Amino acid sequence: MKVLVTGGAGYVGSVSVEAILAAGHDVVVLDDLSTGHRAAVPDGARLDVGTYADGRVLGRLLEREEVDAILHCAARSLVGESGVDPGKYYRDNVAGGVALLEAARSAGVGRLVFSSSAAVYGVPETTPIPEDAPAQPINTYGETKRTFESAMAAYGQAYGLRSVSLRYFNVAGATERLGEDHEPETHLIPNVLGAIAGTSPALTLFGDDYPTPDGTCIRDYIDVADLADAHLRALEATDPADARTDEPLVCNLGSGGGFSVREVIEAAEKVVGMPVPHTIGPRRAGDPAILVADIARADAVLGWRPERSNLEGMIVSAWEWRRRHPAGYED
DSSP states (O other), rough: EEEEEEETHHHHHHHHHHHHHTTTTTEEEEEEOSOOOOGGGTTEEEESOOOTTTTHHHHHHHHHHHHOOEEEOOOOOOOHHHOOOHOEEEEEEEEHHHHHHOOOOOOOTEEEEEEEEGGGSSSOOOSBBBBTTTOOSSSSHHHHHHHHHHHHHHHHHOOOOEEEEEEEEEEEEEOOSSOOSSSOOOOHHHHHHHHHHHHOOEEEOOOOOOOTTTTOOEEEEEHHHHHHHHHHHHHHHHHTTTTGGGOOOEEEEOSSSSHHHHHHHHHHHHOOOOOOEEEEEEOOTTTOOOOBBBBIIIIIIIOOOOOOOHHHHHHHHHHHHHOOOTTOOOO
């Protein structure tokens, strides 16, 4: 099949492109390079610089390339920014997403896999979190993800769109060639490693008085290569001959377990052999004590299980990539 990957020059998107190509499929990347990197696009994929929110341009691209399926990874994704400038997030993640849906419908592309987020759950009532838990986002970013999931479901009912929404928890790690290079960086593991390397400020640990064994928040981590494998399986499940996506499918992606912030710090210190400079700050509003995924549905429906859920392994791959690319992609 030929797959269009929006955001394919970004962290998650580029590793997914790498996996799709390795499986023998053709890939076209659409990325405006506002946060992605030209150098991150794997060899064998063609890069088209532009935005998915321009429906006319996207429609022509889909028809010209004879695309079979879309992996939609592109989005605004900074939680703090989404509260300060919600218009940007509704314009890009929701209105832009609907433009993508319309372009796909006009071009006859009826298969879509969406990079959603655990942020749709907000503060969960139970843990591990199942997919049928209430979707109650507590920030604009999560609300835009929830809204686009609803739009996809409506397009499925009305127009026959076959779709999978994959709700990620915390993505980490790197492959041999591809790693995490964000500005600003908001993820814990790269900020821990940046603090060790001296390229980022000392880490602030937000709260050490949570009702957890060591007082710090517990989060579920998924290796980016495992995530890419789930993307590939989800794309294959949207085949019209496959009954798994006769109805819109939603799956959590995580490891099914969790690590505290202190455990991440300790693992990084063990891997690198240096202390993590850090301070203790107050809790952030809305941070739940524990966020862990129930991943049984991804196993049952997609046949997917994480194979790289060892925390130290994720940190090793991220640290090795950082050592090979001390200035990131430099593009």
